[in-house]
Amino acid sequence: MLFDFGLLKTIWRETGTHPPFTRTPETDLVMNDEGSVLAYEKGGRPTGALAGAYLYHLAQMCALIKSGDLVLDLGCGPxxxxxxxxxxxxRAEFIGVDLSxxxxxxxxxxxxxxxxxxxxxxxxDMTRLSQFGDASFDTIISSMALHHLPDISALECCFSEMGRVLRPNGRIYLNDFGRLKCRESVGYFVGRAAAGEEQALVDDYTQSLHAAFSKxxxxxxxxxYLQGRARVFSTIISPLTVVIKGGSSSPSLVPKRELDMIYRALPAPRKNDVQQLKLFLRLGGLPSAL
Structure with a gap:
């Protein structure tokens, strides 16, 4: 079922005229606590709370990555x-960086x-990439990592570094949470996505939504810093998900058979996550690669 009453109430709240609430940075900017790390890793497994979102963004990333690319993943986590x-x-080479x-x-x-x-x-540190030269990477990717930065100055440093290390004709795909308008909306989205998950993951998701930067x-x-090389998209009505995408996609690069197998193995709630992302990001101007 694509819609539910809680979602409709959240949409009603988010269409109000009040500004987004004040951002609260993450309590632990670098996740090293064993319980939190293991809970986050579990959430990203094939049937975990993040599996549906991962599949959607996986397809988008595959549509940009070409054979022979050198790809940088910022905040790769587990x-x-x-x-x-x-x-x-x-046939692409990847470098994953993380501070944990x-x-x-x-x-x-x-x-x-x-x-x-x-x-x-x-x-x-994704805000200081001095180990990499100018125009080093064909593609930059990142998923749900930028909100871990402490403040807007750190986020600016990160974008400055991305603009420096990305090649002039390079491609980029970043996704993260966007700041909501109402704190009550945070409770709805956390409850929907993390139901049945360990408390550590529920707490992390809650903190993440409070730490999100605005669209x-x-x-x-x-x-x-990317100067015409990328655009910002978000889910319609409420920017729960923000995507920064640049470079031309190629449907021929998407491994549709493998992605379809991953989708079929998802539990029903995670399939709904995929369908809602497809719908609300398409309405926000971003076509799906699935």
């Missing part, structure tokens, strides 16, 4: 999504167990 992207694009040693340890174990050879992991903040930084 590597759930990066592993899928790298496996479906074996615990996250990278899980990611390293994942890649070794799955025998995924085309990924290099680095402990690094307008993203638009200003894209205009300044």
């Amino acid at each position: 590597g759930n999504l990066l592993a899928q992207v790298a496996k479906l694009n074996p 040693e615990s996250m990278l340890a899980l990611a390293d174990l994942r890649f070794r167990q799955a025998e995924i050879p085309n990924v290099e992991l680095q402990l690094a 307008e903040e993203f638009e200003a930084l894209v205009a300044r």
Whole structure:
């Protein structure tokens, strides 16, 4: 069922005229706590709370990545999504960076167990990418990582670095939460996405939505540092999901058979997540790659 009463109430709240609530940064800007790390990793597994969103963004990323690309993943975390992207694009090379040693340890174990050879992991700060030269990467990707930055100054540094290391004709796909208007809306979306999940994941999701930057903040930084190389999209009515995309997509690059297999294996609530993202982002101007 695509709509529910709670969603309709949330839409009503979010269409009000009041401004978004004040951002509250994450309590732990670098996630190293073992319980939180394991809960987040579990949420990104094939049937976890993040699986539907991951599938939608996986398809979008695959539509941009070409054979021979060098791809940078900012805030790769435990590597759930990066592993899928790298496996479906074996002729591209990936560098995943994160500031959490615990996250990278899980990611390293994942890649070794799955025998995924085309990924290099680095402990690094996405606001300071001095280890990479100018115009180093064909593609930059990131999923649900930018809201972990402490403030708008750090976000600006991150966009400045992305603009520097991305090649002039490079491609980019970033997705993150956008700041909602009402704190009550946070409760609805957390309850819908994280029902039945461990409390650590519920708490992390709640903090993430309170720490989200606004769509307008993203638009200003894209205009300044990516200068026509990317656009900002969001879910219609309420910017729960914000996508920054640049470069031409190619339907021929999307491994539709493999993505369809992943979709069929999702539990019903996660399939609904995919369908809602497809609908509300398409209404926001972003066609689906699925």
